[in-house]
Amino acid sequence: MADYREIISAYKEVPGGIIEAYHAVQKEYSYIPEDAVVYAAQVFDIPEAKAYGVATFYSYLKVGPRGKNVIRICESAPCHIAGADKVVAALEKELGIKMGETTPDGKFTLEFAECVGQCQATPVITINSQPYGDVTADKIAAILTEYK
Amino acid sequence: MAEEMRIVLRNYGKVDPLNIDSYTQVGGYQALAKAKSMSQTDLIEEVKKSGLRGRGGAGFNTGMKWSFSYGVKADQKYVICNADEGEPGTYKDRIIMENDPQSVLEGMAICGYAIGANKGYIYCRGEYPYVVEILNKAIAQASEKGLLGDFNIEVRMGAGAYVCGEESALIESIEGHRGEPRFKPPFPPVIGLWGKPTIVNNVETFANIPAIVDKGADWYKGIGAAGYPGTKVMTLTGDIVNRTVIEVPTNTTIRQVLDDFGGGITGGKKFKAVQIGGTSGGFIPESLLDTPIDFDSMSAIGATLGSGAFFVMDETRDIVDVIDRISKFFAHESCGKCTPCREGTQRMHEMLHRVKNGGAVAGDLDYMERLGSVMSKACLCGLGQAAPAPVLTTLKHFRNDYTAKFN
Numbered sequence: 001m002a003d004y005r006e007i008i009s010a011y012k013e014v015p016g017g018i019i020e021a022y023h024a025v026q027k028e029y030s031y032i033p034e035d036a037v038v039y040a041a042q043v044f045d046i047p048e049a050k051a052y053g054v055a056t057f058y059s060y061l062k063v064g065p066r067g068k069n070v071i072r073i074c075e076s077a078p079c080h081i082a083g084a085d086k087v088v089a090a091l092e093k094e095l096g097i098k099m100g101e102t103t104p105d106g107k108f109t110l111e112f113a114e115c116v117g118q119c120q121a122t123p124v125i126t127i128n129s130q131p132y133g134d135v136t137a138d139k140i141a142a143i144l145t146e147y148k
Numbered sequence: 149m150a151e152e153m154r155i156v157l158r159n160y161g162k163v164d165p166l167n168i169d170s171y172t173q174v175g176g177y178q179a180l181a182k183a184k185s186m187s188q189t190d191l192i193e194e195v196k197k198s199g200l201r202g203r204g205g206a207g208f209n210t211g212m213k214w215s216f217s218y219g220v221k222a223d224q225k226y227v228i229c230n231a232d233e234g235e236p237g238t239y240k241d242r243i244i245m246e247n248d249p250q251s252v253l254e255g256m257a258i259c260g261y262a263i264g265a266n267k268g269y270i271y272c273r274g275e276y277p278y279v280v281e282i283l284n285k286a287i288a289q290a291s292e293k294g295l296l297g298d299f300n301i302e303v304r305m306g307a308g309a310y311v312c313g314e315e316s317a318l319i320e321s322i323e324g325h326r327g328e329p330r331f332k333p334p335f336p337p338v339i340g341l342w343g344k345p346t347i348v349n350n351v352e353t354f355a356n357i358p359a360i361v362d363k364g365a366d367w368y369k370g371i372g373a374a375g376y377p378g379t380k381v382m383t384l385t386g387d388i389v390n391r392t393v394i395e396v397p398t399n400t401t402i403r404q405v406l407d408d409f410g411g412g413i414t415g416g417k418k419f420k421a422v423q424i425g426g427t428s429g430g431f432i433p434e435s436l437l438d439t440p441i442d443f444d445s446m447s448a449i450g451a452t453l454g455s456g457a458f459f460v461m462d463e464t465r466d467i468v469d470v471i472d473r474i475s476k477f478f479a480h481e482s483c484g485k486c487t488p489c490r491e492g493t494q495r496m497h498e499m500l501h502r503v504k505n506g507g508a509v510a511g512d513l514d515y516m517e518r519l520g521s522v523m524s525k526a527c528l529c530g531l532g533q534a535a536p537a538p539v540l541t542t543l544k545h546f547r548n549d550y551t552a553k554f555n
Contacts, residue, residue, distance in 0.1 A: 016322050016325075023274070058308050077473055115235070117273065119238070119239055126275070129278075
């Protein structure tokens with residue numbers, strides 16, 4: 001795994017590049033380590049509070065550990081009326097965790113999302129940003145086997 | 149029977165998005181060459197005359213916007229393509245970028261020439277990493293062939309903040325800050341990215357530009373509704389038979405979209421409501437279905453065209469449940485910079501939750517109307533101003549659904 005210091009430093013000369021740097025760190029780690037936020041503050045020469053403020057403002061970014069595979073479930077109105085709650089229940093049952101939690105083996109994290117732009121096939125989940133449309137409770141086990 | 153008309157989606161399914169040659173073979177980049185043969189003022193005048201209004205939701209005259217940036221002397225100007233598409237129910241910009249990225253790049257380059265900018269950014273939502281790849285490949289191919297001239301384009305990724313669809317919040321985000329809207333004026337066309345004149349237009353707006361330059365303002369002005377000419381890309385979701393994307397002239401009615409393109413309601417059920425323009429749009433009852441979709445006709449019925457999302461609910465849907473869900477969205481997405489939005493969205497969600505769970509009394513509906521009315525006037529940006537629209541329009545058209553929840 002590439003060191004977050006190297007990843008962040010590569011964006012030093014990019015104007016406003018801290019968000020791009022965070023994306024790059026998250027792509028490698030699946031989250032942004034707390035120390036990486038402190039390091040980003042140094043690289044971009046801004047207060048730590050601001051570096052932390054940016055990292056936590058955006059819902060796609062996550063400071064602090066989460067699982068290798070991040071499963072996000074859209075709960076916006078079109079997915080809501082299409083039965084997103086049943087998909088949530090099936091995911092929680094299959095993985096044995098609640099929304100917002102990570103499995104003990106560190107393989108999966110469950111998170112809510114607000115719209116992922118795949119509303120032609122509601123309800124939708126994404127796994128590591130890969131969308132799965134027209135998801136039903138009974139499709140969950142098969143989808144997850146790809147990642148186990 | 150209404151028919152589709154494809155201007156923005158003119159190349160949908162006809163070109164290979166990853167092969168620029170297939171774009172040039174259908175006449176791609178001829179519009180940019182034609183634009184460059186015109187003076188900047190003539191080009192801006194042509195776009196202005198076409199009547200094209202921004203397709204991101206605000207509906208401002210595009211050529212007029214460009215003229216503001218053109219008129220400012222500056223050592224650097226910027227063109228930004230707003231691809232932050234975060235409106236639930238909307239995925240049209242993704243469809244455009246996935247299928248025909250070059251038309252967006254060409255539109256941006258034409259804008260760059262018009263205002264005197266040599267640098268462009270595409271701010272693409274973080275949930276579309278696969279679209280970012282397509283865009284980067286498209287930019288590399290166009291640059292390699294020298295088709296963009298001295299106009300450079302860089303893709304920046306949004307990171308999941310709905311408010312960044314607002315142009316000044318988007319600019320803040322590109323600058324590496326929290327995406328909080330700026331106080332206006334000054335407006336971005338005069339003082340935008342890094343304090344320089346900046347045009348921010350939506351993906352769909354840019355995709356229209358090459359066609360307008362190619363065929364002329366008069367051709368475009370003759371399509372659709374007079375006050376909002378051209379076409380609109382609509383995304384059909386919810387309880388509708390055809391969940392799909394269409395492009396129709398702007399004088400098409402809501403009923404035509406529902407029946408002719410959407411194939412009506414699923415399962416033979418009856419229509420209850422359609423929300424147009426995404427999650428901040430108004431709810432429209434059966435009695436208003438013969439309204440044309442154009443910007444002004446929608447405003448006249450207290451609704452919006454917005455992003456063109458078309459979210460249908462059948463007779464079995466619990467309107468209050470859906471509104472409760474929508475109010476949660478706004479409470480979550482409010483950036484917190486201004487008080488009416490930060491507090492208003494929270495209180496609105498609390499009240500709706502109470503109504504949904506049978507804990508409300510008649511006076512609560514009046515409070516909700518009053519709060520919504522204050523927010524629509526007092527909030528700093530479009531997020532807070534539009535947030536109460538679903539509540540206010542359902543209190544108007546579906547009040548019985550609320551009172552039925554009272555104990």
